[in-house]
Structures are given as structure tokens and as C-alpha cells.
Amino acid sequence: MADSVTIAELVKTARLDVYSGEEYLEERSVSTSDISRPGLELTGFFNYYPAKRIQLLGITEISYSKGLSHEELLKVMKQMCQPETPAFVISTQLDPPEELIEAAEEKRIPILGSKLTTSRVLSNMTNYLEDKLAERQSIHGVLVDVYGLGILITGDSGVGKSETALELVKRGHRLIADDRVEVYQQDEQTLMGEAPAILKHLLEIRGIGIIDVMTLFGTGAVRSRTRVSLIIHLANFSKDAKYDRLGNGTQDVKFFDVTVPKMTIPVKTGRNLAIIIEAAAMNFRAQSMGYDATETFDRNLNNLIKVNSQKDIDEKKQADETKKENQEALSESDNSKGKDDSKD
Known part of the structure; x- marks a missing residue:
């Protein structure tokens, strides 16, 4: 500040x-x-x-x-x-x-x-x-602009935050800050993020060192600041950990008086984190516009349950009718046999 x-x-x-x-x-x-x-x-x-x-x-x-x-x-x-x-x-x-x-x-x-x-x-x-x-808070992470959404990537040191940001920049997205992100509250509903002056436009890649993103990729690859819309936490994969499978396990993190949604993505060999973050950004935008894939899945599941339930009801009804018809046929057969015995 x-x-x-x-x-x-x-x-x-x-x-x-x-x-x-x-x-x-x-x-x-x-x-x-x-x-x-x-x-x-x-x-x-x-x-x-x-x-x-x-x-x-x-x-x-x-x-x-x-x-x-x-x-x-x-x-x-x-x-x-x-x-x-x-x-x-x-x-x-x-x-x-x-x-x-x-x-x-x-x-x-x-x-x-x-x-x-x-x-x-x-x-x-x-x-x-x-x-x-405005009062500022320093966060360890990487802030990138993906499809117009400010995404704050957090995680333990060495988990791959900067490498993921580099891949996102190569895919046409923009870097705001690497390693340290200064966030501040702009108004009651907006949390802004920017880079410290000493780290502006710079990205650190282990094994290569510090690179200047604006010099290598052009002015269109960087932004000075953006609104923080979503937090994506990168966590090393663990068999014992429970991860969100349906998309309804989003948590909220509060900075000053502003809450920001947070999701956790497990990091595992073979996972393309850049594409996953792109998908997360598009899905978050779709949800903000009123479309929720989880609700669609729940609706389809409920419809399937109703169809199967109705099918079970119809099959039970058909079985009951068949049983009743068999009983009536058996009863008529017994009555007919009784009449024949009386004639004899």
C-alpha cells in the first residue's frame, strides 16, 4: 500500500x-x-x-x-x-x-x-x-488472464505454477504476475491483482532462470492488473485425497471483504494443466452466465431414475396381470374338471 x-x-x-x-x-x-x-x-x-x-x-x-x-x-x-x-x-x-x-x-x-x-x-x-x-496483501502464486478471467494459480513451491503460466502465455493468454501477486480490494465485490514493480512482466522457470515475457512474446502477452475471478490451487496427487468429481465442491476464499471461489486440481504426470485451466475458465464463465454442467448431469440422472422407476412399475404391473390371468385360467380349468367328475 x-x-x-x-x-x-x-x-x-x-x-x-x-x-x-x-x-x-x-x-x-x-x-x-x-x-x-x-x-x-x-x-x-x-x-x-x-x-x-x-x-x-x-x-x-x-x-x-x-x-x-x-x-x-x-x-x-x-x-x-x-x-x-x-x-x-x-x-x-x-x-x-x-x-x-x-x-x-x-x-x-x-x-x-x-x-x-x-x-x-x-x-x-x-x-x-x-x-x-488501497491496502494490499501479498500472495504467493501466479496471476494470469485466461479468456478475460483473472485466475490466481496457487500451490506449493515447485508444483509447476510458473511452467503452467508459460504454457498459457504460449497459447495466447496473458501474464499479470509471477511468484508474488499483490491483491487489493477495488470495491465491495472486486478484488484486483497486480505484480510488484520489481517483478513486472518477469517469469521464473527453473533450469532457465528469469525471462521477460513482454520481450519474448510481445506486449499482447502481458497485462498490468486484472480482477481476480477464480483461484486454482495445484496440489500434488495423492490416492488418499478426495477430489471434486462433479464440479460442486468449490470453496470460497476471503480477501479483505471480497470472497473468491477456489477449486483444487491434482497434479500428476501426464496431465496438461494449461488445458485443464482453460477448461476451468470456460466452465466458470458458463456457470456465471447461468449454465451449470453439474445441474445438467443431475437433471439427466433424475430423468433416468424416473424412466427406470416407471419401467419397473410397468414390468411389475405386467407381471401382476399375467399372474392374475394365469390364476383365472387355472380356476376355470379346475371348475371344468369338477363338472366332468360329477357327470362320471
């Missing part, structure tokens, strides 16, 4: 223009993803002023400031320009008030701008800051 983000990084990523204070971009930083809209502050209410947040001014704030006198507006702007204030951002290509420029220059605070609407600027900055400042 990064403790802070410099305003220079924010300007580059959010594509902001610099109105003033360009020389202060590197020295100023922000440590929270919350953005402030200083509406009440313009009226002079400073009982609670989040000075450590980026201050975003839109059409409403700029329009209101135009109705204030020079002295009133300068006083308010000086109160808003605190030593810990990271930056001011003006949306919709509006011109910053001269009073703001004067007060910000005095406290060495940059003033930034954007042609986007206030809502878009707010969304872009919040998303970027949440990603950079």
Missing part, C-alpha cells in the same frame, strides 16, 4: 492541466482518496474543513465565488489554503478566481484544471487514488 501519491502522478494519470504552481507538483502529495467539494466553506463555515483532501471546484462553486467581494473571497481562499492542502482542481475548463491563485501561491499549492465535468473529474481521481492507496 502506498502511503501517499504525489500531485505530479495525479496530474499525469488523470490528465489534468496545470493552471499554476507547476513547480510544487512533486513536493505536494495526497494520502486520502476522498475528494472535497468546498461549498459550505465558501460561505465562511469552517467548523469542519477537510484540509488534507483535494479541493474540487465546479460550476456551482465558481459561480457562487463570483458573487463575493474581493476581500470576502480572498479571506475565504486564504482559509482554504492550508499547509496540508494537496491541490485545488477546477472542472469544466473554468478559470480559477484570482483570489484563489494569490492565496494558493502564498502556500505553494498547485491549481489544476480539466475540461471534463465535475462528476467525471471526481470519478477519475477517486478511482485512481483508491487503487494507489
Whole structure:
């Protein structure tokens, strides 16, 4: 987790223009993803002023400031320009008030701008800051993008995670991280994964060493980050272990507040793990779209049981009817024999 983000990084990523204070971009930083809209502050209410947040001014704030006198507006702007204030951002290509420029220059605070609407600027900055400042957890494993699904491959050291990832890359899929995967929560339902900066695009293969996947296979073979949708754990095959045979034994693993499904695949000589993981990814996508092969098997099995049960019922009914007919025929034969005996 990064403790802070410099305003220079924010300007580059959010594509902001610099109105003033360009020389202060590197020295100023922000440590929270919350953005402030200083509406009440313009009226002079400073009982609670989040000075450590980026201050975003839109059409409403700029329009209101135009109705204030020079002295009133300068006083308010000086109160808003605190030593810990990271930056001011003006949306919709509006011109910053001269009073703001004067007060910000005095406290060495940059003033930034954007042609986007206030809502878009707010969304872009919040998303970027949440990603950079989010708490991170380091996982031992390999993260690959298979058919658009982020699959985190875990397992004991030497089980074949990196070799499987290499085969997947050769088959047209993309590598995100090898050996160490940093995961963080993007929102209530999304877990993101990326590589540490020192391991980005690198893959370690025992006997060969470290290879640069982007150099060998091209830019289409790597991604910087992806959503973690499924965990596949590679385990050495054991006769005593029980493995899922029907596809209904998926477990859940919780990272932060997000749960991710996990399945275990036994590793055994002769098994093509890359193809198995591809099949697992396609099957997981099919399940997320409402199709479940296990349910189809259960339905077919139930139908077969019904057919066989009905067949047993029909056969029993036929046997009972045959028995009844035999009994009736035997009874008639006995009656006929009795009549013949009486004549004699």
C-alpha cells in the first residue's frame, strides 16, 4: 500500500492541466482518496474543513465565488489554503478566481484544471487514488488472464505454477504476475491483482532462470492488473485425497471483504494443466452466465431414475396381470374338471 501519491502522478494519470504552481507538483502529495467539494466553506463555515483532501471546484462553486467581494473571497481562499492542502482542481475548463491563485501561491499549492465535468473529474481521481492507496496483501502464486478471467494459480513451491503460466502465455493468454501477486480490494465485490514493480512482466522457470515475457512474446502477452475471478490451487496427487468429481465442491476464499471461489486440481504426470485451466475458465464463465454442467448431469440422472422407476412399475404391473390371468385360467380349468367328475 502506498502511503501517499504525489500531485505530479495525479496530474499525469488523470490528465489534468496545470493552471499554476507547476513547480510544487512533486513536493505536494495526497494520502486520502476522498475528494472535497468546498461549498459550505465558501460561505465562511469552517467548523469542519477537510484540509488534507483535494479541493474540487465546479460550476456551482465558481459561480457562487463570483458573487463575493474581493476581500470576502480572498479571506475565504486564504482559509482554504492550508499547509496540508494537496491541490485545488477546477472542472469544466473554468478559470480559477484570482483570489484563489494569490492565496494558493502564498502556500505553494498547485491549481489544476480539466475540461471534463465535475462528476467525471471526481470519478477519475477517486478511482485512481483508491487503487494507489488501497491496502494490499501479498500472495504467493501466479496471476494470469485466461479468456478475460483473472485466475490466481496457487500451490506449493515447485508444483509447476510458473511452467503452467508459460504454457498459457504460449497459447495466447496473458501474464499479470509471477511468484508474488499483490491483491487489493477495488470495491465491495472486486478484488484486483497486480505484480510488484520489481517483478513486472518477469517469469521464473527453473533450469532457465528469469525471462521477460513482454520481450519474448510481445506486449499482447502481458497485462498490468486484472480482477481476480477464480483461484486454482495445484496440489500434488495423492490416492488418499478426495477430489471434486462433479464440479460442486468449490470453496470460497476471503480477501479483505471480497470472497473468491477456489477449486483444487491434482497434479500428476501426464496431465496438461494449461488445458485443464482453460477448461476451468470456460466452465466458470458458463456457470456465471447461468449454465451449470453439474445441474445438467443431475437433471439427466433424475430423468433416468424416473424412466427406470416407471419401467419397473410397468414390468411389475405386467407381471401382476399375467399372474392374475394365469390364476383365472387355472380356476376355470379346475371348475371344468369338477363338472366332468360329477357327470362320471
